Amino acid sequence: MNPVNYLYLAALLFTIGASGVLVRRNAIVVFMCVELMLNACNLALVTFSRMHGNLDGQIVAFFTMVVAAAEVVVGLAIIVSLFRSRHSASVDDASLMKL
Amino acid sequence: MSATAVHGLWTTMGGVTSAAPGDRFAAPTIEYAQLAPVLIVLGAAVLGVLAEAFVPRRGRYYTQVFLTVVALAAAFAAVVALAAGGYGTTKARIAAMGAIAVDGPALFLQGTILLVSMVAVFTFAERRLDPEAHGNRVDSFVAQAGAVPGSDGEKAAVRAGFTTTEVFPLVLFAIAGMLVFPAANDLLTLFIALEVFSLPLYLLCAVARRKRLMSQEAAVKYFLLGAFSSAFLLFGIALLYGYAGSVSYATIANVVNGSVQGIDPALADTMGNDALLLIGGAMIVTGLLFKVGAVPFHMWTPDVYQGAPTPVTGFMAAATKVAAFGALLRLLYVVLPGLAWDWRPVMWAVAVVTMLGGAIVAITQTDIKRLLAYSSIAHAGFILAGVIATTPEGISSVLFYLVAYSFVTVGAFAVVTLVRDAGGEATHLSKWAGLGRRSPLVAAVFAVFLLAFAGIPLTSGFTGKFAVFKAAAEGGAAGLVVVGVISSAIAAFFYIRVIVLMFFSEPKADGPTVAVPSPLTMTTIAVGVAVTLVLGLAPQYFLDLASQAGVFVR
Numbered sequence A: 001m002n003p004v005n006y007l008y009l010a011a012l013l014f015t016i017g018a019s020g021v022l023v024r025r026n027a028i029v030v031f032m033c034v035e036l037m038l039n040a041c042n043l044a045l046v047t048f049s050r051m052h053g054n055l056d057g058q059i060v061a062f063f064t065m066v067v068a069a070a071e072v073v074v075g076l077a078i079i080v081s082l083f084r085s086r087h088s089a090s091v092d093d094a095s096l097m098k099l
Numbered sequence B: 001m002s003a004t005a006v007h008g009l010w011t012t013m014g015g016v017t018s019a020a021p022g023d024r025f026a027a028p029t030i031e032y033a034q035l036a037p038v039l040i041v042l043g044a045a046v047l048g049v050l051a052e053a054f055v056p057r058r059g060r061y062y063t064q065v066f067l068t069v070v071a072l073a074a075a076f077a078a079v080v081a082l083a084a085g086g087y088g089t090t091k092a093r094i095a096a097m098g099a100i101a102v103d104g105p106a107l108f109l110q111g112t113i114l115l116v117s118m119v120a121v122f123t124f125a126e127r128r129l130d131p132e133a134h135g136n137r138v139d140s141f142v143a144q145a146g147a148v149p150g151s152d153g154e155k156a157a158v159r160a161g162f163t164t165t166e167v168f169p170l171v172l173f174a175i176a177g178m179l180v181f182p183a184a185n186d187l188l189t190l191f192i193a194l195e196v197f198s199l200p201l202y203l204l205c206a207v208a209r210r211k212r213l214m215s216q217e218a219a220v221k222y223f224l225l226g227a228f229s230s231a232f233l234l235f236g237i238a239l240l241y242g243y244a245g246s247v248s249y250a251t252i253a254n255v256v257n258g259s260v261q262g263i264d265p266a267l268a269d270t271m272g273n274d275a276l277l278l279i280g281g282a283m284i285v286t287g288l289l290f291k292v293g294a295v296p297f298h299m300w301t302p303d304v305y306q307g308a309p310t311p312v313t314g315f316m317a318a319a320t321k322v323a324a325f326g327a328l329l330r331l332l333y334v335v336l337p338g339l340a341w342d343w344r345p346v347m348w349a350v351a352v353v354t355m356l357g358g359a360i361v362a363i364t365q366t367d368i369k370r371l372l373a374y375s376s377i378a379h380a381g382f383i384l385a386g387v388i389a390t391t392p393e394g395i396s397s398v399l400f401y402l403v404a405y406s407f408v409t410v411g412a413f414a415v416v417t418l419v420r421d422a423g424g425e426a427t428h429l430s431k432w433a434g435l436g437r438r439s440p441l442v443a444a445v446f447a448v449f450l451l452a453f454a455g456i457p458l459t460s461g462f463t464g465k466f467a468v469f470k471a472a473a474e475g476g477a478a479g480l481v482v483v484g485v486i487s488s489a490i491a492a493f494f495y496i497r498v499i500v501l502m503f504f505s506e507p508k509a510d511g512p513t514v515a516v517p518s519p520l521t522m523t524t525i526a527v528g529v530a531v532t533l534v535l536g537l538a539p540q541y542f543l544d545l546a547s548q549a550g551v552f553v554r
Helices: A004-023 A027-052 A056-086 B009-017 B036-054 B057-084 B104-124 B152-159 B167-183 B187-205 B212-244 B249-257 B274-292 B300-307 B310-335 B337-363 B368-388 B392-416 B440-454 B460-474 B478-503 B519-537 B540-549
Strands: B093-095 B100-102 B419-421
Touching: A004 A027, A004 B212, A027 A056, A027 B212, A056 B187, A056 B212, B036 B057, B036 B104, B036 B167, B057 B104, B057 B167, B100 B104, B100 B167, B104 B167, B104 B310, B104 B392, B104 B519, B104 B540, B167 B187, B167 B310, B187 B212, B187 B274, B187 B310, B212 B249, B212 B274, B212 B300, B249 B310, B249 B337, B274 B310, B274 B337, B274 B368, B300 B310, B300 B368, B310 B337, B310 B368, B310 B392, B337 B368, B337 B478, B368 B392, B368 B460, B368 B478, B392 B440, B392 B460, B392 B519, B392 B540, B440 B460, B440 B478, B440 B519, B460 B478, B460 B519
Parallel strands: none
Antiparallel strands: B093 B100
């Protein structure tokens, strides 16, 4: 199968993730959409790695997975602490600083 | 592209396995001495985490402060030693198998980050501003970050005298990431450094002692938008990798220049495909401009600066900007100079809207931290004007501006921590009315910082702006300089307004008090004033230093 198709899939997943970040209200769902974007990046990296015949892209993909895991740790800690003090994880409710 | 034309990994690997086992895997060479600044800071951060686990609670604060300050001083000494050894000029090289550049701009910015972090850490350690809680001195950070605001658990934590000493290892990790960021010489290192300094910053934003809901809100906003922008950066990295077949800056630059001969026809779809280059480059620059706080990507700045604990805001505003501009400069000047005709108009537009947008919106602000946030956006625009110059003078003027700006910022936010009322810091501008009558020294110091932000002669702000605008004009961006001067004039209006408010209006009866800080914050403010005046009155030595340092290694 032509590997370029995987690039189209990666771009599609990235777009779905980006639009999810922009339209969803719940911080957890927004965060999951960001993770989807990172996974789309991984798919693109691995596909390019296959096309170029070198391993750089796969190595970057491994690092991305580690970074994504670290981001989950930090992100969930912050979102859970916000949820515990407000009983809501909606990003629209977090508007103390609006003018 | 047909399936047979695709390179299979097994064919490459097959060729390698037939060779002698010794050839199969070359052990990497790491130049530990040249990476010493980063390694010292990272090592101290790991020790700090261990100290959290093993040092008794009573001694943790002193252990952490000592460890942090010693590590930053040692790392700065290492930077100076490297620079004195000629690594900034004649012996500039790429270290760690092409991952890290050790050259003039990298060392200059690392030294700046380390010094400015050191004075910022002094404000982290300040414990005399808040009244004592149950006989324990408290700093700006929450007793226990996991406790719900206003709950019994929080009260118990305050009574027990807990403090979040984890901020010191976190800030060390952030500094280590910032040291690598402007020195990163491949896209993978760039991404990892970005995450290493961003993740601790997200956490640091969430741990304010007062106004905890605002602090948590700032952290969530910073985290979600920061993760969003780093996903863009990563997709850009993937596309540039697809374009060049490598993540190394030098290789990508060669492919961009077209100096790579004999591109494999099987890769005609990807390698050298301009669509991948343009979209990928744009996405990476987007990610970096987000960290810089340039206008289409600035929406997080005011909220995060306002909600984060003020010492963290000062650190973040100063050090992040230095690191991010360093990375942006290296990317544009080392990887994409062959694309300058494409990125210059875009950056031109970004710089114009950043300068004008930051300055105009700042006029309407009523909160001193938000005002400084918008001022930092305007300053990002001024620095971008120097980036656009695409000349060696452009690089050195940006380096100089970053030094000048970062010390003023840390000093200004340190003054903000001093003006307090019953609810903590009194950040609303109306409360600053008449501060000059109440506390002439603090108001005068803050006035010096505001004049430096405004770019009044005899302060570092003027020298920096002059250098940047001169470089931009000589680099063929005279129109940008006109816009820059106009927005400087707009910005001067609201800086002067605050000065007028402090000195020429009557203090209110229920106005804030000015806390007397410990020598820690005094040092921060004194260093800020000293650097502001020295760079304003006798800048020549530092201008020379910046121009010597202004050459990127390829």
